[in-house]
Amino acid sequence: xxxxxxxxxxxxxxxxxxxxxxxxxxxxxxxxxxxxxxxxxxxxxxxxxxxxxxxxxxxxxxxxxxxxxxxxxxxxxxxxxxxxxxxxxxxxxxxxxxxxxxxxxxxxxxxxxxxxxxxxxxxxxxxxxxxxxxxxxxxxxxxxxxxxxxxxxxxxxxx
Amino acid sequence: xxxxxxxxxxxxxxxxxxxxxxxxxxxxxxxxxxxxxxxxxxxxxxxxxxxxxxxxxxxxxxxxxxxxxxxxxxxxxxxxxxxxxxxxxxxxxxxxxxxxxxxxxxxxxxxxxxxxxxxxxxxxxxxx
Numbered sequence: 001x002x003x004x005x006x007x008x009x010x011x012x013x014x015x016x017x018x019x020x021x022x023x024x025x026x027x028x029x030x031x032x033x034x035x036x037x038x039x040x041x042x043x044x045x046x047x048x049x050x051x052x053x054x055x056x057x058x059x060x061x062x063x064x065x066x067x068x069x070x071x072x073x074x075x076x077x078x079x080x081x082x083x084x085x086x087x088x089x090x091x092x093x094x095x096x097x098x099x100x101x102x103x104x105x106x107x108x109x110x111x112x113x114x115x116x117x118x119x120x121x122x123x124x125x126x127x128x129x130x131x132x133x134x135x136x137x138x139x140x141x142x143x144x145x146x147x148x149x150x151x152x153x154x155x156x157x158x159x
Numbered sequence: 160x161x162x163x164x165x166x167x168x169x170x171x172x173x174x175x176x177x178x179x180x181x182x183x184x185x186x187x188x189x190x191x192x193x194x195x196x197x198x199x200x201x202x203x204x205x206x207x208x209x210x211x212x213x214x215x216x217x218x219x220x221x222x223x224x225x226x227x228x229x230x231x232x233x234x235x236x237x238x239x240x241x242x243x244x245x246x247x248x249x250x251x252x253x254x255x256x257x258x259x260x261x262x263x264x265x266x267x268x269x270x271x272x273x274x275x276x277x278x279x280x281x282x283x284x285x286x287x
Contacts, residue, residue, distance in 0.1 A: 038208035054210050072223035100211020130208045132274040133287045141173045
């Protein structure tokens, strides 16, 4: 599988999640359009499918805009796994989460997703910033690149 | 394009030590102008996109406050959660920022700019 792009829970008022030709994008409604566009500029990594979505150490979220106000809908790794498994844009293989803090060592999201999907999940340890050039910074702010990408491999369930 | 950050506060996760404390400016914005300010902030151009949500730092129980995405109007760069604090707490924006909004007739003058083709400097640092 080539390095694809998959992501951007976000924009398009009133839309439902859907797949966009060529890349497959899960789009909500709200700020996701910006993320979707930014994710397209990121340099692809061979063997990984990029999944761009607003995130945190333990969950991801879709930002929907209702009556001019952004509202967050929180999703767990199971919901994302379910979406990915049914999405034409993802045909297996490693996943890179373009999603803030999902690889945080204090969190669980990336590891849980790796376990659920049975594939390696690469995720940022801190807040992710995507520049217009596609350059990415991982850190507490856009000036401070102190974070890193962490690979989470599927683990067998302990008995 | 030379830009400066504004509307970043120490309490914010994306704020820095050199930024001011937000608490000093709470309940000081003109309620009649707050809506215009929020519209301006929410219609800025996304410059550096951050795919993460931020939480209300003054009252975490309230939850979602926006994102750390950096928006611009071609003069200033502000965070994606600034509008939330203006709306929810009447956070007073810096006067020089207000003057820029008035000068721009409350419209984002760089709404159609393609930043992938621009050289951008923020606070004197060449970003891209």
